[in-house]
Amino acid sequence: MAAVRDVTPHFRRITFDAPTLFDEHPIEPAAWVRLWAPDPDRPGREHQRGYTLVDPDPDRRQVTLEFLLHEPAGPASAWARRAGVGDTVSVTRWASTHFAAPDPAPEGYLLIGDAASLPGINAILAAVPDTTPVELLLEQFHEGDREIPITPHPACAVTWLPSGGDPATLARAIGERDWSNWYAWVTGETATTKQVRARLKELGFPKPDVHGRAYWTRGKAMGVDRERPAEPERPVDGERPAEPERPADGERPDEPERRVHDERPDEQGRLEELERPEERGPSRKPGSGRWRSRAGARLLAPLRTRLLAAGLLQAVISLLQLAPYVLLAELCRRLLAGEGGLAELGVLALILMGAGTALAGLLVVAMHVLDARFGHQVRTQVVNKLSRLPLGWFSARSSGRIKQAVQDDAADLHYLVTHAVLDVVAALVTPLAVLAYLFSVSGWLAATLLVPLLVFFVLTARMVQSSTAQLARFTEWEARVGSEAIAYLDGLAVVRAYDSGPAGGFRATLAERARFLDAWQRPLSSRKTLVELVARPLTSLVLIIVAGGLMLACGLLTAVDLLPFLLLGVTFGSQLLAAAYGMGSVREAQAAAQRIGLLLDEPELAEPDRPRSLAGDRHTVRFENVGFGYDGRPSVLEGIDLELAPGTVTALVGPSGAGKSTLAALLARFHDPAEGRITLDGVDLADLPLAELYRKVGFVFQDVSLVQGSVHDNIALARPGASREEVERAARAAGIHDRITRLPEGYDTHARLSGGEAQRVTIARALLADPSVLVLDEATAFADPESEHQVQRALSHLVAGRTVLVIAHRLHTIAGADAIVVLDGGRVVQRGTHPQLLAVPGLYRELWLAAQPSEVST
Template sequence: MSDEVTVSREKQSNPIRRLLRPIRGWLVVAVMMAAAGAMLTLVPLAGIAHIATLMLGGSEVGTSTAYMEASVRGELWWTAIISLVCLFLGLALVTLSEFLVHLADNRLTRHLRQSLAKRLAQVPLGWFTTRASGEVKQVIQDDIGALHELTAHYYTTLGRCAGAIGISVLYLFLLDWRMAILSLLPFPFYYLIFGSAKKSISEERMRDFVAGQTMINNAVVEFINGIPVVKAFGASGKAHSRYREAVDEFLRAFLNFTQPLVAPLANANALIAPVTVLGMVLMSGTLFVLLGWIDPLTVLPFALVAPGISAPLMLLGFLEHGVANATGAAQRVQALLETPTLEQLSPEERQHPASTEVRFEEVGYAYDGQNRVISNVSFTLEPGTVTAVVGASGAGKSTLARLLLRFFDPSEGRITLGGADMRHIESLELYRHIGFVLQEVRLIHASLRENIALGRPSASEEEIEAAARAANIHERILELPRGYDSVIGEDALLSGGEEQRVSIARAVLLDPPLLVLDEATAAADAESEAAVQEALSRFARRRTLMVIAHRLDTVMHADRIIVIEDGSILEQGDHAGLLARNGRYAQLWRSGGYESREQQAVQA
């Protein structure tokens, strides 16, 4: 119970602490080693001060170095030996701590990347349609990189700084507490100024700063992807505007974030500069000597050690900025790790399709639970038939396809496959029954053979080529420099229609009982579209086919045509029956000019 309470508190208060739980022990050990190493590396300073005291002290009483007593010479040797041993031991501990945190960082990075990949594999496919690729890239690449800076560098640096400051302050207080207080007086004022400057940074400014970084990431991805279009149409001014707006917005957020810090931090850093601290040591030391409270040699260790505290204190101040960045990165990584996933089914809850019949039963769906796009839709996809869904843009056609593919689940009603509720079918089993070809083509950076066989890696060469022939892409592949071994983006530079036919070949090779086509031939050229349609028609003779279409002449031979209007079924039937009804379908047919083209084809 106590562990659960601890995790809950960590989740609410500190995302960094929660992410670092797997390597917390490693970090603690590394920080302690770094602190101890830093302490040991400062021992030579005390050694130098002690040697100087011995030598100068001997001179003051009239004893030259050549005739020092044997005990003094022995103390000098032992001081030098101990100083060197501590120096090398300290360096070894610091090196070992760095090695340890880098091992821990590698372990954490591996754990986070695997966890993120596993999480993204479990989220609904529709989640990706509402996220910019730059946003996901920032989390997986940039934010984990920011956490690398934290785990691999911040904590050991913190340990070294804390160790150096701690041992220095302790040493000075052991020498003379009055002198130590005056020598260290600038440092508390530094923290007062620095703390006041930090309080001026509100959470809102921090959020604006992080949001500006995210906006630039998204704008860069969008800008790079749009470069071919920009060059083709010469729309550089308009196309660059979003990128410029993102840069300007980030500049505004950056200035808003940094301006309150510039003057206070400059004053604070000047206050603890080594020359300032040394001046304080000399003034207070002179005063104490004149008052007879200390002898002149006591000032030497303060002059050697006190200014050395400035560097680690300044470094700690700079580290705060890294912690702020890492906190934002940890929040985004944690948010992605907590992205809602598809419901995980227990063995008792799992259902198995008894057939390939699909039923939409009073299905409704609203984006974000508010914007309703589908209402009370019911129809059946019977095995071995072609069902086309048509309608105006924004009517909800693609949403129906994505509901069937379980990109997201219905807000109302249910969809069944072979009598089993799709929410109770395991994803792997579901996608063995359903294949899809969408408008947005996704080919991986691999050979064409690997792209086509993505769903069936064990497919033979003959099966891959047969699928390519069915999609009318085989001849085009043979024209490439390395044929089926040509790599997408390297020596396989395909047009949009050709990429679409590769994705169709992938679906044909998978050979699912049900195939969903969402404007599958929209990017295909006129020469190959007829061949692709014929191949898909042959495929549908023994399979169920659901086609989302914008061009009505491509689905006029479908067994059933469903007309969607404002997210609801307006009418359904075959092509001839819908034309005879003279309803919305007939209106779309006439407005598209298909009627005159059909008459011309009949006359020809």
Template sequence: MTDTDAPRPLTTILGPIRGQLAAAIVLQTAASAAGIGMLVAMAEIGKRLLDPAADGTVWAVALAGAGAALASVLLAAAANVVTHLADTALQLRLRRGLADRLGRVPLSWYGGRGSGQVKKVVHDDVQAMHYLVAHTVLDVTSVVVAPVAALTYLATVDWRLALVCTLPLAAGAALFRHAMAGAGPKMAAYGRAAREINSAAVEFVDGIAVLKTFGRAGAAHRRFREAADAFSDFFARWAAGTTAVTTTSQLVVTAPVVLLVVLASGLPAAVAGWIPPSALVAFILLAPAVAAPVAGIGTRVQALRTGLTAAGDVAALLDEPADSRRIEPVQPVGTTVRLDDVGFSYDGTSRVLEGVNLELAPGTVTALVGPSGAGKTTVARLIAGLHEPTTGTVTVGGADIGDLDPALLHRTVGFVLQEVILLRTSIADNIALARPHATRAEIEAAARAAQIHDRIAAQPGGYDAVVGVDVSLSGGEAQRLSIARALLADAPVMVLDEATAYADPHAEAQIQRALSALAAGRTLLVIAHRLASVRTADQIVVLDHGRVVERGRHDDLLAADGRYARMWRAQETITPVAAGGKKEAP
């Protein structure tokens, strides 16, 4: 985000709490002025004690100073409470808005973004705005009000010496400006480096178990280490170029330096009789308050830039277009699934699929086979609505999936994919994900049909056990839980993508029985590696390099002695066909 972009997201994000921030600014202004008022009272007390000509209202001034000190503390505390309440309300609003937006963007939106990037916006960027809202607003107000109030009073004492007080302030501001030259691009690079570390950290956590299993633990943290090293090198170069100037800008506005400048000018003036000696007391007390705010301006500017950058990223996500299919959804007629001349690319250049034509007739089993990387899973995801085709159309019941309401699409097309995602909630809620109002009896019936009920009942918490907290499920158990979820959803079209890919032989047998229940009476698209498990399918479609190279029934494809026949002969073991006839799936 550039500096010129800042007002728009700041207005968008902070708009709902503008009134609270305005109230906090008023309170902080009064608090800062009262704080300076306390110092003014002390200066006036010194004046009355040192100047015989002054009146004797010392106690009245002292009481006024005490009142100003108390008011400063109370007003500052009130301003702090207001900004923190505003920050709490803002964070709640933003997180709700982001969750809603993430639920309404097209699923393809996630394809080009890692979970680390999403996490950065939803958590890190919202959290980064805390200092902007709860502290920076008050700090900036204090930085402006305190010096102005102090300088105004000092000008009434002696305007010439007041001008001298501004010299350290001007020098510190000039040096800081020099140190911050070119900070905009550097902050953008800082944000990119932070996002890279986030993505690398998530990848590290997600992949370390698998990599350790294969003795490649070093590879698990290589990207994270490289990202951290790159960030360290970048930040070290940035700091090396600015540390000396920044440190000098802070030193010239410290109280000893300011007092040295004031006394170097004020003492000779007092000795010469140009100013009364009592005037020096006012300058000794208040001159540091004129320049001191510059000492902390670096951290405030950094926090402000960080907050503005975070606000821009949050606003960008909130402005992401929602899934257009929610606008005027159409109704499918029947459940026939067709892919017409479908092409697909993840990166916009290289095609994963090209010219794919496929029809899934109601009540039939279609098996999709082929070598790894042929595009089988991509076809499954297109039919399930997880991606939209780059070219061509995917229709369900004659309606383009791009025009179907997502809820209707997912009631029509269910899927069991290789990688099962279970939520950190109860087992019952995980099964009832598609039907949250399902009864416990319906949930248990689905679990029994999926061959997972006994495992659930064996847990102390049963169906109320929280996944990942009270119970840990193996890959095969997670697959059966996913099948129970699909059974409860009762979609007429099912897509099964290597549903037994991660199962051991015992678990595979149980999953096969669960799939037997799932397949009954439904239209199935089955992606399988073990060809023996799909040899009774109504049609077998062979994909290779993103294209359909063969299609037909098992015996016909063997007789054709083409790609399928070679794959069949290459598999040394034949997986037994699951009981229940041709409606079975792997």
């Protein structure tokens, strides 16, 4: 122990020297340790409980724990009260989890607890984004509780509630409102937590969105203790004590006999994936929202009845498939005993075997048919959903993520729908039926078969506990590698010429992923090997031979009774092993179902309830007090007021990050404004049917997009019914016709074009669409100096007579614009013509002067 400091008379911070604690996994937010506190009344006994690691300092190898000093005091509180510099205590980080901000982010955080909960709550507050609202409800037990520091958070509202001895105090403080997609973390004394959980259930919180735990009332000794080790351990050294039991993780508060906590909780704050919030309003009733944490369950809901029926049928089939082995064992027993009725048993065994095999085959076929239909339905829903999402949704996601949604996630549902239920039911029914029969033959020998089963379940549970904290990171790694792999392959022709860059970055990602997998799986390798050995039929066979031989020698078993064990006692280990490994596929399928469900819940680009139309082909565009921000982050645009007159070109300029591309994307309705509105001749863009909107508004962005198809098909995307003459006319105006005619099959060629050529194809596409309003975002970005002139000529044809909004970093290309608007920090800071803006000091003149050397040299 390095230092002791009393924050309040009832709250003590103890800093420990921890020379080996940092040798394990990095200490992440809300990570915790198991502390073994000596029992003040029983020398030689220790009690286990959990404490959040506070202010870890890997350089100094120190960490702090915070103790609430209760009266009456439990073992840990009593130890902390009398502890001094130089004292030691034993801890372990076994199965410790940590807090990770969910992705997608919740609507807000509802944190409920008391002074004992504050170490965990402070760790969560430090990790929550500043823009996410937090409601913090704290129960006050001592006069100085409010002096305990709380991590500052700009969107956190803290409410202290005097306890008064009423366990329902915190529950009553949770207001009537729509809490949809909020994350709830509750840790209080047992009775308080029980009341809060009941209240959260009333308000509609699903179980996956309620985390935390209860702890014993003050002064209560912990439920798990041990003999004190003979040799003292170093203070907070991370060494594992002999076989400690895992602290109760998310257990129900009405199960106190299983609680392992002392006078305060184990504030590890284990969080599962939460969902991005949906729109909610005060008019909605509590619990009436559509919780995103249930997205996967909603997707699979149509299958629930059929999967239940399949599970019941599989239970019957498992018994039918087991029955011939039982009959065979009985036949052997009768044969050795000289009894009759052998033929009847043999025929019945064959009938049951045939029936079980036929039913199993039919069930598997039926499940594959169900999976095929459901998979087709899911893919259809996903593709239809993608067609209705805002275009900005795609620009914020890589092609790898979209491929995962359309193809990979739907494919991952196969095991869950087709095999998971059948495997789990068979793995449970068969061993139970076998054990029931074997116990009827010999209870003593059947009891020995429980030994490998217990070892199997204990080892499997420990591996699951050790892997819980890594599963979310594994999913993140898989998504990251998939996205980077697609990006790498798309640019393979370029990156192969270099030893670094994107290729080197992808190799580094693969190497980092390999290190993560090695650090995760290497410690589990010995347990996996032991699990496989325990589950092997040979292990059960050896156990039966040894134990059965001893019982035969002692007269506890006859040779006839040993036969059923030799035939049946070795049959279920492989099923348990297959089911255990299948759980990984189940988790992946559940995660895939959740991702698909979240995609289907994404807000769509709404069609107007009362659509309006526009007459004519010349329109005035107005931005009226427009504001916008991405995913709740600080606003990218604020208070934009702008008018684009028909037949004029308005240019947007400004430094990188000023909001130029975002403003252009709003006019193309890639997103809807968070504030204000955008109109065409006074009609809000949201009131125009999408088909008419995209007939009126065209765009040519710097990210050129060509589809797999002929050059003709790419130009005709704007008007699929356009004739070849119309397509060629647009190509001539765009200055790309001559290049197309030199291709092997002309307009029917499937060819890869250069950046400048592809840009002119998109311009031809826009000319064919003939929009009234045009958005150009750095339209010459991919043009080399030779083709830039051709692109500019094509643009001159395109903009003629239209309302044009253009973005360009090359300022000389927009010097002749009718109006220039300068953005900085999401606001309009200047506007005017090129001569007017150059004549006055300001950002535009600075940008122009800074660009001249490079533009002249170009």
